[in-house]
Amino acid sequence: MQLSIIAAQDRHRGIGKSGDLPWSLPAEYAYFLRTVHNSPVVIGRRTFTEELESKPIEGTTTIVLTHDENFSVPGVTVCHSVEEVLRLPLIRQATEAFIIGGEAIYSSFLPYAERVYLTHVRTTIEGADSFFPKLEPKEWEETWGQDHPADDDNEFAFRTTILERFGVP
Numbered sequence: 001m002q003l004s005i006i007a008a009q010d011r012h013r014g015i016g017k018s019g020d021l022p023w024s025l026p027a028e029y030a031y032f033l034r035t036v037h038n039s040p041v042v043i044g045r046r047t048f049t050e051e052l053e054s055k056p057i058e059g060t061t062t063i064v065l066t067h068d069e070n071f072s073v074p075g076v077t078v079c080h081s082v083e084e085v086l087r088l089p090l091i092r093q094a095t096e097a098f099i100i101g102g103e104a105i106y107s108s109f110l111p112y113a114e115r116v117y118l119t120h121v122r123t124t125i126e127g128a129d130s131f132f133p134k135l136e137p138k139e140w141e142e143t144w145g146q147d148h149p150a151d152d153d154n155e156f157a158f159r160t161t162i163l164e165r166f167g168v169p
Contacts, residue, residue: 003112005099007132008119014128019050022125025154040090040097047102082108103130114165122157
């Protein structure tokens with residue numbers, strides 16, 4: 001199993017504002033959906049309820065990580081620790097599993113990640129209140145990248161990249 005992180009950040013690592021994504025980038029969202037399709041995804045409870053409105057992502061197995069022992073949503077696997085997620089057979093048997101946010105979830109799983117799919121949105125979000133963790137350049141190498149210009153549907157230009165960790169964590 002390969003554990004990967006997928007995220008989009010602004011120039012200052014901002015990933016959210018007031019519990020929501022701070023941009024509208026349909027091309028980037030389509031890339032996200034293609035990338036995670038048929039894979040398990042791990043998301044924090046707050047991000048799941050606020051950004052996804054408690055709806056699993058179609059074509060994925062959604063795992064919500066929460067401290068709330070009473071949290072339950074039909075069609076969703078609920079876990080209460082990083083270790084519990086990593087022990088799940090559906091994670092251990094997957095070709096690739098994705099960590100999809102938010103800030104605390106990214107930070108908690110970063111030590112276990114082998115790959116990061118990181119979109120660099122070419123803007124600065126004023127008032128961003130959640131951030132992607134800083135990646136140490138000496139630990140990560142960009143192995144793929146593609147630019148996308150701003151257009152009628154995508155308000156900002158962005159670059160999608162894949163970064164591989166040197167060695168296995």
